[in-house]
Amino acid sequence: xxxxxxxxxxxxxxxxxxxxxxxxxxxxxxxxxxxxxxxxxxxxxxxxxxxxxxxxxxxxxxxxxxxxxxxxxxxxxxxxxxxxxxxxxxxxxxxxxxxxxxxxxxxxxxxxxxxxxxxxxxxxxxxxxxxxxxxxxxxxxxxxxxxxxxxxxxxxxxxxxxxxxxxxxxxxxxxxxxxxxxxxxxxxxxxxxxxxxxxxxxxxxxxxxxxxxxxxxxxxxxxxxxxxxxxxxxxxxxxxxxxxxxxxxxxxxxxxxx
Numbered sequence: 001x002x003x004x005x006x007x008x009x010x011x012x013x014x015x016x017x018x019x020x021x022x023x024x025x026x027x028x029x030x031x032x033x034x035x036x037x038x039x040x041x042x043x044x045x046x047x048x049x050x051x052x053x054x055x056x057x058x059x060x061x062x063x064x065x066x067x068x069x070x071x072x073x074x075x076x077x078x079x080x081x082x083x084x085x086x087x088x089x090x091x092x093x094x095x096x097x098x099x100x101x102x103x104x105x106x107x108x109x110x111x112x113x114x115x116x117x118x119x120x121x122x123x124x125x126x127x128x129x130x131x132x133x134x135x136x137x138x139x140x141x142x143x144x145x146x147x148x149x150x151x152x153x154x155x156x157x158x159x160x161x162x163x164x165x166x167x168x169x170x171x172x173x174x175x176x177x178x179x180x181x182x183x184x185x186x187x188x189x190x191x192x193x194x195x196x197x198x199x200x201x202x203x204x205x206x207x208x209x210x211x212x213x214x215x216x217x218x219x220x221x222x223x224x225x226x227x228x229x230x231x232x233x234x235x236x237x238x239x240x241x242x243x244x245x246x247x248x249x250x251x252x253x254x255x256x257x258x
Contacts, residue, residue: 001094002070005101009066012105019104020064024072026100031076034096035084040076049076051083073097116178122185126238127215129188133158135180142172142180144196148216152209158196165204166195186211221248228258 028040041048047058056079061068102111122128132151144162147154167183190211195204218241220233230252
C-alpha cells in the first residue's frame with residue numbers, strides 16, 4: 001500500500017485534485033462492507049473503529065493527505081488483523097482498501113488485484129489454454145456471448161445466449177465473471193465439464209470439453225467492394241495488434257494502390 005500510494009502521489013496527472021480524506025472514506029466504506037462486524041466512524045480529527053467489544057482510535061491530520069494514508073491503514077489493518085475471524089486474507093483486506101482509494105481518482109484509473117491483473121495479461125497476449133467462448137453477465141446470469149469458430153466450445157455446439165449454470169461440480173449462481181474465466185481456462189489438453197441452460201430445452205445440457213490453445217485474431221480486414229479502399233477492424237488490443245495491422249495493410253497493397 002505504501003508503494004502504491006507513493007506512486008499515486010508522485011505520478012498522478014492532476015496531483016492537486018487528490019483528496020486524501022475522500023480516499024480514506026471510500027476505503028473505509030469498502031472495508032466495512034466486506035468485514036462484518038467492523039464499524040468505522042470518521043471524525044474531523046480521528047477514526048473511531050470497533051469490532052465487537054474491541055475499539056481503537058486513530059488520530060488524523062487535518063486535512064488528510066495521501067502521504068498520511070499508509071500510517072492510518074497500518075494501524076487500522078493491524079487492528080482488523082487482531083479481531084477478524086473471516087475468510088479474507090491479510091493481503092486481500094489491504095487490496096480492498098486500495099480498491100476504494102483508487103475508485104476516487106477518475107474513470108481511467110483502476111486498481112487490479114493480482115487475479116484480475118493476471119487475466120489482463122493473458123488477454124493482451126492473445127493466446128491461452130481454454131474453450132473458446134466469450135462470456136459475460138446478462139440479466140444477472142453468466143452467459144455465452146459467442147463461441148469462437150473452430151474452438152472446442154464451437155465444435156461441441158455451445159451457442160450464444162446459453163446460460164452457464166455449472167462449471168465442473170460448482171454452480172455459477174454466486175460466481176463472479178473473473179472466477180468463471182479462471183475455471184474455464186487451463187492447461188491445453190486438460191478437461192472441464194460445463195452445464196448450460198438453453199432456451200427451449202427442458203433440462204440443462206452437459207458438455208465435456210478438452211481445452212485447446214485459443215488464439216485471438218486481433219485485426220481483420222476487407223477491401224470495400226468496387227473501391228480501392230481497405231477497411232480495418234481492430235477487435236481486441238493485445239501484444240500483436242500493431243504487427244497484425246501492418247500485415248493486413250501489406251495484404252491490401254498487394255492488390256494495387258489504395
